[in-house]
Amino acid sequence: MFVTSWRYETWCLDLRFAVDTRVCEYSNMSYSLPTEESQIQDCVRECWKQIEEQCRDHQSNRTVLKEDSTGKDWQVVRLFVSSTFRDFHAEREVLVKKVFPELRDWCTQRHLQFIECDLRWGVPRDSTTRTTICTCLDEIQQCHDETDGAGFFLNMLGERYGWVPDEDSVPEDLTKQYGWVHGTSVTHMEIVRGAYATKNPNALFLIRDPSFLEDLPEDQNAGFVDNAEYCKRQLKELKRHLKEHFTDQVFDYTCKVDTVENGKVKMSGLEDKFAKTVLEFYKSAITRHYPEKELRNLTPDEVEMEQHQIFMEQRGAMVFGRDQEIQKMLIYAKSGCKFVDGDGSSPMVIVGDPGQGKSALMAKCVREAEHAGLNVFYHFIGCTGQSTDASNLVYRLCESLIKSENTEWNELKEKFEYSKAVILLAQLLKDFGKSDEQLLIIIDAVNQLRATEDNLKWIPTDLCFGSMRFIMSTTREGGVLDKINGMLPSAAKLHLAELDESAKIDVVQNYFARYNKKLDPEQLALIVQSEGAKNVLWLSLVCEELRIFGVFEEVTQRIKQIHPSLEGLISEIIQRMINEDETSLVEQILCFLECSQSGLKETELHFLLGDCESNEPVAMLPWAQARRTLKPFLRNSSATGGEQMLDFFHASIKKAVQQCLLSSTEKQEVHHLRLAEFFQYHSQDTMRVVSELPHQLKKVGKTKRLAEFLNTDTRAQKMGWVMIARTLQDLRCQKRFLSPGPFASVVKICTFCQNFKGGIVKRAVWPNKDICYVCGEFVSPFQRKKDSEAMLCMEHSERNYGSLEMCCVCKKPLHATPMHKPLSMYLCMICSGGINTRRCTKLVTNE
Secondary structure: OOOOOOHHHHHHHHHHOOOHHHHHEOOEEEEEEOOOOHHHHHHHHHHHHHHHHHHHHHHHOOOOOOOOOOOOOOEEEEEEEEEEOOHHHHHHHHHHHHHHHHHHHHHOOOOOOEOOOOOOOOOOOOOHHHHHHHHHHHHHHHHHHHHHOOOOEEEOOOEOOOOOOOOOEEEEEEEEEEEOOOOOOHHHHHHHHHHHHHOOEEEEEEEEOOOHHHHOOOHHEEEEEEHHHHHHHHHHHHHHHHHHHOOOOOEEEOEEEEEEOOOOEEEOOOHHHHHHHHHHHHHHHHHOOOOOHOOOOOHHHHHHHHHHHHHHHHHHOOOOOOOOHHHHHHHHHHHOOOOOOOOOOOOOEOOOOOOOOOHHHHHHHHHHHHHHHOOOOEEOOOOOOOOOOOOHEEEHHHHHHHOOHHHHHHHHHOOHHHHHHHHHHHHHHHHHHOOOEEEEEEEEEEOOOOOOOOOOOOOOOOOOOOOOOEEEEEEHHHHHHHHHHHOOOOOOOEEEOHHHOOHHHHHHHHHOOOOOOOOHHHHHHHOOOHHHHOOOOHHHHHHHHHHHHHHHHHHHHHHHHHOOOHHHHHHHHHHHHHHOOOOOOHHHHHHHHHHOOOOEEEHHHHHEEEOOOOOOOOHHHHHHHHHHHHHHEEEOOOOOOOEEEEEOOOHHHHHHHHHOOOHHHHHHHHHHHHHHHHHHHOOOHHHHHHHHHHHHHHOOOHHHHHHHHHHHOOOHHHHOHHHHHHHHHHOOOOOOOOOOOOOOEEEEEEEEHHHOOOOOOOOOEEEEHHEEEOOOHHHHEEHHOOEOEEEEEHHHEEEEOOEEEEEOOOOEEOOOOOOOOOOEEEOOOOHHOOOHOOOOOOOOOOO
């Protein structure tokens, strides 16, 4: 949707058009609005006479286009937003930051592209009246052209009529082209062209009740009220005609003055009728124009494919400065030619730093490859919750390769096993490669796959033969690239370099052109010459922040204040989100996600954000609002078939949250403790408990609770022996020694306790003499060696009655007799191995 804010008045203000004093001055031009009652009446009457003639002409000449839009994959929905400028700053903030994001999500699910354009700033200072008028009215015409003459249009009216251009400043050709009615304001003509002349059913008019003026500071009055009698009369007639012409499309709304900051008046009460009316009206209007019959009942596999397609379309639409890389990728896809290194017959790996635009590049490659007629399978890891699971990737790839009935695959689909699917995939790839069919496989962000020991096992090592090609992308971080190099030493590598200055300029200019905005040369230079512009993600975040920034006079200063680092910029955005957050949930969500081990489920966040005392989850309305605010920062990382799991989509966001929200130890402990309480006492998901609880208890120093959980809670058994042993290692005494002596003693157990089960570690199912003293895992006779004896340092030795040793279970003195021979305790290979050899086995807790 295109949101067109009033450049006109912004431009007028900047060029010192004194609309509030009834005299407009620009260079040597000047004119005065009529002041005599008779003149005012005649001018107003003549204006409306011409307008009504245009309406009749339009009805007689109207041609309805019957283009079938329902068969297209994606449609663009444009919304033209009309109002005077200075008095609707608060409403535009609500639209851009709250209403339009919800409409955008809603449209995306219907394969509709929501594009908004807010022109509250961005018109060059030397713009002429011609440029200003053409920009506005051409945009209205484009809306009409794409919707059979009924473009989506929103107008807001208050107590200002707006800028009325001098007759001499509107060239004759424009007067004829747009049917310009002299004596009307730009806002008035937008209404005529956008809705009135066509009686547009997709037009909405919102008229603000003037009662808020009672609380408006006197020094702000000129920005909200026209004092010229001519403007007052025209505005009154305009409102009357609209209510008569659009009986069901005109709504009144109220708001109140909240505060005045930096000369800008903030309003309260806009989230009620104002915001709801806009949402409900345009959802209905869009549904009417793009019927829901386009939506069909999709299978889970089709839903997954659709999400990848949406991601590809959105990310691939705005890629600039990567023409050479795209060309190399397409040449490889078609012929497998040699590149920087590699022999060209192996998979191709795109390598870049975080934020360098790898996903956008891969999406653009898919678009270009399909346009070139290539058969493409693509998988964007991170675009859905399932996509981060290697099982999901293998499943989708197998499904795409099977062209006929396959009994083995049908059986595997019923009870999917990753290891078996990997074997089948390798065979399918080989069979497909031997055929004459062409296939390009594109896998983006391999580094974002859920970390498991075999998450890269599916990567083929001998894929590219015949007409099959394979391209994947990864960062240099996390060791994934090293693993790929080990698996594919001959793979062709394409390293993404920093964009040059011309490419950076293209990125910024094209981004703003999409919303009919334009930076002046100084503003553009400030952005592209910044240190942060080396990072494509930084560039895109800066553009988005400036797009929603509404103070025209301060745009240049705002650009100068933007932090030059990615983490610094994200911190600024986070602070802005928190300051604008009316739910008080945004900060808490960010903190809980950062303190979690691997993200949180939505239902978990509902509980954590709710009432602690009553254990009531958070209300859904504020949750939905906060979730939408944070949507650009989050990704769904759940496993296949699982509940949505939210996590940060980029490592830089995690770092920024640490720096700006969790820099104090006290605040960290509050959130870690809340998470620990939830997972230990409220969560019903055992696997989530064993995944998160040990981490949270260690973070808050609750080592005694952690030891008790590991040793006594049956849920801990789901962790597995190795994970339990490694967790207990962190709780052990740090003293080390080489052999028993005056500073260390061997742990022993008496005859009576040797055959009891679970006396030391209550989770153990073997007799005490057969288990590891630390973790309770079974220790075979072959593992019981001198260097794996469990030992205690002098501080923790268990002695009584002088030098008598005590049984480690019953704590009674050990009496070595032929009938009662104590045994030494041993450690398993994890508890005794590596740097922990001959280390004190005492669990040291601080509670």
